[in-house]
Amino acid sequence: MDEPAQQVAEQWGNSFRMRWQFLHEGRGYGLGGVNSGTPANWTDHLVFIDGRLACTVPSDIAGLDWYWVSQADGLAYLAGRMDNACGRGEPVPPRGLQDATAVVPFGPIKLDELPASDETSSVGEGVGAVLLGSLVVGVGLILSPIAIGALPVIAANTASVEGKRAQVTLNMPWAEAQLILGTPDVTFQLPAASTDVHGYLVTATTMNTAGQWYVGVRSGRVLWLSGSDEWLDGLAEKISGQQK
Numbered sequence: 001m002d003e004p005a006q007q008v009a010e011q012w013g014n015s016f017r018m019r020w021q022f023l024h025e026g027r028g029y030g031l032g033g034v035n036s037g038t039p040a041n042w043t044d045h046l047v048f049i050d051g052r053l054a055c056t057v058p059s060d061i062a063g064l065d066w067y068w069v070s071q072a073d074g075l076a077y078l079a080g081r082m083d084n085a086c087g088r089g090e091p092v093p094p095r096g097l098q099d100a101t102a103v104v105p106f107g108p109i110k111l112d113e114l115p116a117s118d119e120t121s122s123v124g125e126g127v128g129a130v131l132l133g134s135l136v137v138g139v140g141l142i143l144s145p146i147a148i149g150a151l152p153v154i155a156a157n158t159a160s161v162e163g164k165r166a167q168v169t170l171n172m173p174w175a176e177a178q179l180i181l182g183t184p185d186v187t188f189q190l191p192a193a194s195t196d197v198h199g200y201l202v203t204a205t206t207m208n209t210a211g212q213w214y215v216g217v218r219s220g221r222v223l224w225l226s227g228s229d230e231w232l233d234g235l236a237e238k239i240s241g242q243q244k
Contacts, residue, residue: 019044020066022216022224023170024079031064031082047082055086063094067104067231069216069224070190102192105235161210168225174198174217181215186236194218199236212236 021030028051033044045057064081068074080092097104168177174196178184184198200213212228214236226232 017227018048020224020226020229021048021170022069022075022078023222024075027079028170029079029082047086049082049086054082054088057085061085061094063096065231066226066229067097067106068095068100069195070104070193071100071102072192072194073101074193075224105190106231165210165213165225168215168222170222170225172222174215174220174222177215177222184215186239188235188239190216195223197232197235199232201236201240 016032016034018030018032021028023029027049030048031044032046032048034046035043045059047054047057047061061081064078064085068077071077077092077095080089081094083089084092164180167180178198181198181200185201186199188197188199189195190197196217198215198217200215202212212233214226214229214232215222216224216226
């Protein structure tokens with residue numbers, strides 16, 4: 001254990017991905033994984049702390065949902081859960097959506113995601129009440145949530161999309177990062193977390209084949225980086241559709 005992230009990436013090559021990474025109180029945290037065969041068979045069980053593999057967990061970490069970055073204390077919570085997974089730090093119990101102090105913005109809920117039977121109506125009303133929060137976007141829309149994608153760690157060709165993304169690091173000034181990445185396809189805000197989110201999307205008119213990618217910025221600096229995520233992808237799609 002305790003291998004540098006770069007070394008882990010080199011060992012696994014294209015079978016490795018960093019799902020997301022963030023900065024909390026000067027420490028870097030990341031969740032990564034490997035593909036054991038099929039495209040859909042990713043296991044995100046590698047916990048990185050301060051750029052090194054801190055531990056490998058046998059299963060998904062309870063409560064480690066990326067939508068917590070929408071909360072004021074979300075990164076502290078995620079960091080605590082990751083520390084606990086590696087046997088470190090004070091106990092931080094897993095949270096559910098009902099524990100959020102600010103409404104988590106989400107996208108439309110599909111009917112097949114709700115329980116069947118007569119409970120559907122009441123459950124739907126309850127979930128809807130929880131999800132009707134405000135998400136501030138550039139055009140003043142009120143929206144709400146996304147899948148899981150690759151966050152490249154190594155890229156020999158720095159001119160490629162992957163190479164450019166690999167040059168962006170936590171705590172980098174956003175102005176500097178944008179010079180590398182170019183203009184985002186979509187930008188929105190997570191008010192409770194004081195975070196601007198800049199998304200680079202896969203569209204019919206883009207040459208991007210590296211997958212969706214998001215940069216969270218606070219106080220002008222890169223706070224977190226995320227590959228495709230079901231929650232973020234949903235938000236970005238909704239906003240993009242409204243702006244067309």
